[in-house]
Amino acid sequence: MRKNIVAGNWKMNKTLEEGIKLAEAVDKLVSQGTPENTDVIIAPPFIHLAELAKRIDTGKVKLSAQNCAAEAAGAYTGEVSPAMVRSTGAEYVIIGHSERRQYYGETDAILKKKTELALENDLTPIFCCGEVLEERNAKQHFEVVKTQISDALFLLSEEEFGKIIIAYEPVWAIGTGVTATPEQAQEMHAYIRSLVNKRYGKQIAEDITILYGGSCKPSNAGELFSNPDVDGGLIGGASLKADDFYAIIRSF
Ligand code: PEP
Numbered sequence: 741m742r743k744n745i746v747a748g749n750w751k752m753n754k755t756l757e758e759g760i761k762l763a764e765a766v767d768k769l770v771s772q773g774t775p776e777n778t779d780v781i782i783a784p785p786f787i788h789l790a791e792l793a794k795r796i797d798t799g800k801v802k803l804s805a806q807n808c809a810a811e812a813a814g815a816y817t818g819e820v821s822p823a824m825v826r827s828t829g830a831e832y833v834i835i836g837h838s839e840r841r842q843y844y845g846e847t848d849a850i851l852k853k854k855t856e857l858a859l860e861n862d863l864t865p866i867f868c869c870g871e872v873l874e875e876r877n878a879k880q881h882f883e884v885v886k887t888q889i890s891d892a893l894f895l896l897s898e899e900e901f902g903k904i905i906i907a908y909e910p911v912w913a914i915g916t917g918v919t920a921t922p923e924q925a926q927e928m929h930a931y932i933r934s935l936v937n938k939r940y941g942k943q944i945a946e947d948i949t950i951l952y953g954g955s956c957k958p959s960n961a962g963e964l965f966s967n968p969d970v971d972g973g974l975i976g977g978a979s980l981k982a983d984d985f986y987a988i989i990r991s992f
Contacts, residue, residue: 743949744965745905745972746989747781747866748979749806749834759788760795765982767796774800775992778972781866782979783834786820793829804832804866807840810853822854822861833858834974836868836892838911848891855892859900866905866974867893868953869932873912881910882931889932894939901940905949906932907974913954915976922963922970925952929969958987965992 754762763782770780783804784792793803809819825833835858836851846854851867858865869888871881885908893904908928913920920928929950937945952964953974964970972992978984 741777742947742971744775744778744992745781745949745951746778746985747783747804747832747834747907747951747972747974748985749783749837749953749974749976750785750979751806751839751976752785753980754784754788756788756791759784760791762980762982763788763792763796763801766985767801769982769986770800770989771797774989778989778992780989781832783832783866786825789825789828789830798829798831802832803828803830804834805830805863806834806837808833808835808854808858808863810850810857812857822858822863826861826863831862831864832866832905833863834868834907835865836888838868838870838909838914842911848888851892852895855896855904856900859896859903864903864905866907866951868907868909868974870909870911870914870954876910876912881928885928885932886935889935890939898940898944901936902944902947905951907951907953908932909953909974911954915955917955919955919957919960919964920952922967925964925970926967929967933969956988958984958991961988962991 781802783806805825808822840846855865871884875884949971951974956973957978
C-alpha cells in the first residue's frame, strides 16, 4: 500500500547542538501522534546522523542523508559513501536535489550511479526531479521531468524501482515562497505516475510514493496533500521549526 511521507530537508543549517534540539523537539511532537499510514523523515547534515540516531526514536522519526557519494570507497576526499550513511542508522538518502544539480554539477548519469549504490547499501533513495522556470514557461516541464526520471531510474529492475520515493520539486518553487498550485502539483504527479505505469506496470505505479516539494508550509500543505497523486511533501524551510513541521505532518 502506498505510504504518505513528510520529509524535512534541513539543508546546510543547524550546528550539532542546534540540530539535537530540533530533532528532539520533532521527536517529542511526533510521539503525540501522526496521521495513519504516514512516515516522518528528517534529513539533517551528515555530521548529525549518528548522534541523532542515538537520541530520537528512529521507529517514528526516520533519518535521511541529503546526499551521498557516487563511489563506494577510496580516494574521494570530502565524500561520504552510502555504506557510511547506512552505518549511522540512516535509512534514506535524498538524491538529485536541485541545489546539487545546480551548484555541484550533478548530472542524470551521476545520479543514476548514486541511486544504484544507495540501493546496494540498503538505503531508500528520495529522488528529486523538477523543472526550472524557463522550462515551465517554454512548456517543457513534462519533457524535462521525463528525462530526469527515465535517465536516472528507468534502468533499475522492478524490485529496485519498487523501493524508490520520487519528490517532484519545481525549482522555481524551492525557497522562493511561490508554491505550485494544487492543480500544477497534481498534474505533474499524475504524469510521473503514468510514466512509471508505462515502464513498470500498474501495481508499482500505484504503490510508489510521490512527494511535492517547494515552499510547502502549514497553510498550504493540506490543499496540496489532498490531491490523489500527492503523497506528502519534501519540506525545506518549514522543517527547521518543529511546530511548523508537525503542523504539516498533521495536515493529511
Ligand atoms: C527543498 O529544498 O527541498 C524545499 C522544498 O525547500 P523549501 O520548502 O524551503 O522550498
